[in-house]
Amino acid sequence: MKNLIFSRYYVPFVCLSLFFSGCNNIEKDWKNAKETNSISVYQSFIKNHSSSVYKEKAQNAIDSIELASILKAPNVDSLKIFIKNHSASIYKNKATNIIDSLELIFILKFHNPDSLNLFIKTHSNSLFLTNSKSAIDSVDWNIAVYSRDTVALRNYINKYPNSNKKQQAENLILNIKFPPVTISNANSLCIGSKGKGVIYGDLQFKMNGAGPMEAEGKGPNKVYIWRDFLKDELPMAKKQGLHVGAAYLKTNNDKFKFIRDVDLTKSDKQLCAEFGIKIK
Numbered sequence: 541m542k543n544l545i546f547s548r549y550y551v552p553f554v555c556l557s558l559f560f561s562g563c564n565n566i567e568k569d570w571k572n573a574k575e576t577n578s579i580s581v582y583q584s585f586i587k588n589h590s591s592s593v594y595k596e597k598a599q600n601a602i603d604s605i606e607l608a609s610i611l612k613a614p615n616v617d618s619l620k621i622f623i624k625n626h627s628a629s630i631y632k633n634k635a636t637n638i639i640d641s642l643e644l645i646f647i648l649k650f651h652n653p654d655s656l657n658l659f660i661k662t663h664s665n666s667l668f669l670t671n672s673k674s675a676i677d678s679v680d681w682n683i684a685v686y687s688r689d690t691v692a693l694r695n696y697i698n699k700y701p702n703s704n705k706k707q708q709a710e711n712l713i714l715n716i717k718f719p720p721v722t723i724s725n726a727n728s729l730c731i732g733s734k735g736k737g738v739i740y741g742d743l744q745f746k747m748n749g750a751g752p753m754e755a756e757g758k759g760p761n762k763v764y765i766w767r768d769f770l771k772d773e774l775p776m777a778k779k780q781g782l783h784v785g786a787a788y789l790k791t792n793n794d795k796f797k798f799i800r801d802v803d804l805t806k807s808d809k810q811l812c813a814e815f816g817i818k819i820k
Contacts, residue, residue: 570594579605603629610635616642640666681705690716711783711801718781720798721789725816727759731808733767738808741817762790763815767804787815 566589573585582598582605589595603626610618619635619642626632640663659666677700684696693709693716700706728741742758757763765787769777780796782788785804788796802811809819 566592566594570598573598573601577601577605600630603631607631607635611638614638614642637666677703677705681709684709685712688716711786714781714783715798718796718798720800723761723763723789723799723815726761726763728757728761729763729765729812729815729817730757731765731767731811735770735773737764740808740812740819757790763799764788764790764796765802765811 569585569589570592573581579602582602585592585598586595592598606626607622610622616639619639623632623635623639626635629635643659643663680696680699681703684692690713693713696703697706697709703709726741728739728743730737730739739755739757743755744758745755766777766782766784768784769782777783781798782796786801787799789799790796802814806814812819
């Protein structure tokens with residue numbers, strides 16, 4: 541009877557002991573794997589504890605080590621092999637992004653719009669899609685600028701209507717059509733804004749019919765700058781090839797020759813100083 545009672549309690553006790561002993565071994569092996577941090581030890585852990593809650597973490601650690609090894613000397617072929625062999629890895633997207641980055645860097649070395657367009661077409665979900673589109677914009681911009689061709693610049697504007705270089709392209713077109721001149725100092729400077737002009741420097745006066753006398757710039761170097769154009773001034777500006785934020789030399793036949801772009805954030809006094817005109 542005593543033996544029966546003993547065996548009744550002994551068997552569950554042995555099972556519990558074995559269970560806790562097994563748990564201790566798993567924890568011990570997992571701790572050893574993390575401290576060693578090598579592929580072979582993690583693989584051994586997975587083989588010996590295939591049902592462990594740490595199996596997934598062990599596999600992720602293996603993937604991380606392999607990817608880190610590839611990235612010491614990254615190349616597209618090695619990364620593609622990694623993705624093929626670790627299709628379910630949490631590091632698959634990271635490897636894919638690195639491939640995209642390497643391919644884009646290679647393409648950018650040659651500044652080829654066709655290759656960039658192909659990259660965009662074949663990498664529609666790429667992290668670098670925005671970068672590649674910006675790169676195409678940049679390549680097309682350089683082609684248009686260095687060609688010094690109004691058609692190429694107009695094509696750029698039509699292709700990228702929202703580009704922050706649009707106004708610069710418009711200005712370049714005008715500069716090509718109306719070549720710039722160089723002057724050291726101005727005799728007078730007229731700065732136009734809101735339909736009115738303020739004249740600085742040398743002045744001369746004339747009668748406006750039977751009305752009051754009007755002032756205008758004096759001397760051979762009469763410079764004009766417009767901060768803006770009113771709606772009814774735009775046809776004149778377009779006809780003369782004028783744009784906001786540029787300095788122009790007014791000729792004797794009332795034509796305007798482009799001098800250079802100016803910074804409109806500057807005050808009238810600062811703009812005058814650029815052309816040798818002092819305001820007291």
